[in-house]
Amino acid sequence: MKIAVLPGDGIGPEVTAEAVAVLESLALPGLTLFSGDVGGAAYHRHGVPLPDETLEVARVADAILFGAVGDPACDALERHLRPEQAILGLRKHLGLFANLRPARVFAGLExxxxxxxxxAGGLDLLIVRELTGDVYFGAKGQRVTDDGEREGWDAMSYAEHEVRRIAHVAFRAAAVSGQPLTSVDKANVLETSQLWRDVVIEVAAEYPGVTLDHMYVDNAAMQVVSHPDRFGVVLTGNLFGDILSDLASAAVGSIGLLPSASLGERQTAHGTYGLYEPIHGSAPDIAGQGKANPMATILSAAMMLRHSFGREDDAVRIEAAVARTLADGILGGDLGGSHGTAAIGAAVRERL
Ligand SMILES: NC(=O)c1ccc[n+]([C@@H]2O[C@H](COP(=O)([O-])OP(=O)(O)OC[C@H]3O[C@@H](n4cnc5c(N)ncnc54)[C@H](O)[C@@H]3O)[C@@H](O)[C@H]2O)c1
Ligand SMILES: CC(C)[C@H](C(=O)O)[C@@H](O)C(=O)O
Ligand SMILES: [Mg+2]
Known part of the structure; x- marks a missing residue:
């Protein structure tokens, strides 16, 4: 079990340390951890946010545990040097097009x-976010118009094959869980979304057992907080999925609770190759203070054991320990409590 640990910036190293401690306490056979520099930390040391050595470390591993990237000191750098390019580059270079972001209110933790x-009791959904296309990866730039005014532009597009393969991921998830599938787009305005909707309808023909509906993203944002029980699997593009997942995390209680798995087509001897990270960022406002909630990263490690190592029992064990820790009132500042990162991590390990 080879795991590349890429802690990154801000609270990234603090939360990954707790997730690593959880993995180490499970006595996993052949667990081998190695690490690499990413983000602002890599820029300061190597002059680039995603050094070749780090990409190589990620490639030879069976799975990647990622913390977060982002450093306000780097915000004025040219875009290709900014910390965020590390995570975007990893997703793109490693073909990790399917981002799973489960958001659920555990029973008793409403x-x-x-x-x-x-x-809140009805909130149990899985966002299936396309991760290597959309306006994120289109051509972009700034120019001066004929009138002498500055203009910023970003091209949004989806190719048919990109929509088709992520739609299959979402339909399979819906078929396995027996949940309905909602495809979220903005087809009333965007051609990119119209193509998205057309392709999703075509793919639906292969899954007659799955109930499919379509929803515009603005309505979806409203329904996630007013009627979360309407959602099972939510299929959406890169930009809408980014926004909806932060929204869903707030509805659960905190962004410090939501994990993610980013998967592609590559299989290893153990399972599906993937990158696992909390959905939150480097939280510069609380970095270095031992205040960050590590649960999202710990739950990401659980997703890693499930998807990349076929260890469902260990994954459930971690998830149950996190739920018990919350139920026992061991809460970080993000949830109105006063427990720090290390105390929360220790409490989860005690409950494994
Ligand atoms: N995948 C990633 O690496 C990733 C994801 C999102 C943002 N970012 C980057 O992170 C930097 C900060 O972005 P932001 O402030 O918009 O978003 P953020 O997620 O870092 O923080 C938003 C708010 O949530 C709080 N928060 C986040 N995680 C928390 C945790 N585990 N425990 C307690 N509180 C937590 C923060 O303190 C902050 O108030 C930016 O540079 C951004 O680009 C990186
Ligand atoms: C840091 C940024 C590039 C990233 C994204 O937008 O995908 C983050 O917000 C996320 O949700 O993982
Ligand atoms: Mg985000």
Whole structure:
């Protein structure tokens, strides 16, 4: 079990340390951890946010545990040198087009949600976010128009094959879980979304057992907080999925609770090759203070054991330990408590 640990910036190293400690406490056979520099940390040391050595470390591993990247000191750099290019580059270079972001209110933990408890109780959804296309990876730039005005532009596009392969991931997830599938787009305005919707309808013909509906993204944002029980699997593009997943995390209670798996087609001897990271960023406002909630990263490690190593029992064990820790009132500042990163990590390990 070869795992590349890429801690990154800000709270990234703090939260990955706790997830690594959880993995180490499980006595996993042949567990081998190696690390690499990414993000601002890599820029400061190597002059680039994603050094070739790091990409190589990621490639030879069976799975990657990623913390977060982002450093305000780097925000004025040319875009290709900014820390965020590390995670975008890893996703693209490694072909990790399918991003799974589960958001669920554990039974008995409805009080952690800012939603009314009867509404929060219905929140159990899986966002399937396309991760290597869309406006994120289109041509972009700034120019001066004929009128002498500055203009910024970003091209949004999806090729048919990109929509088709992520749609299959979402339909398979819906078929296995028996949940309905909602495809979220903006087909009333965007041609990219019209093609998205047309292709999703074509793919649906191969999954007659799955109930499919389509929703515009603005309506979806509203329904996630007003009627979360309407959603099972949510299929969407890169940009909409980014925004909807932060929204879903707030509805659960905190962005410090939401994990993710980024998968492609590559299989290893153990399972599906993938990158696992919390959905949050480097949180510069609390970095270095031992305040970050490590649960999202710990739950990402659980997803790694499930998808990349076929260890469902260990994954469930970690998820149950996190739920028990929350139920016992061991809460970070993000959830109105006063427990720090190390205390939360230790509490989860005690409950494994
Ligand atoms: N995948 C990634 O590496 C990733 C994801 C999102 C943002 N970013 C980057 O992170 C930097 C900061 O971005 P941002 O402030 O918009 O988003 P952020 O997710 O870092 O933080 C948003 C808010 O949530 C809080 N927060 C986040 N994670 C938390 C945790 N585990 N425990 C407690 N509180 C937590 C922060 O303190 C902050 O108030 C930027 O450079 C951004 O580009 C990186
Ligand atoms: C840091 C940024 C590039 C990234 C994204 O937009 O995908 C982040 O917000 C995320 O959700 O993983
Ligand atoms: Mg995001």
């Amino acid at each position: 009080h952690l949600s800012p939603l009314r408890t009867d509404i």
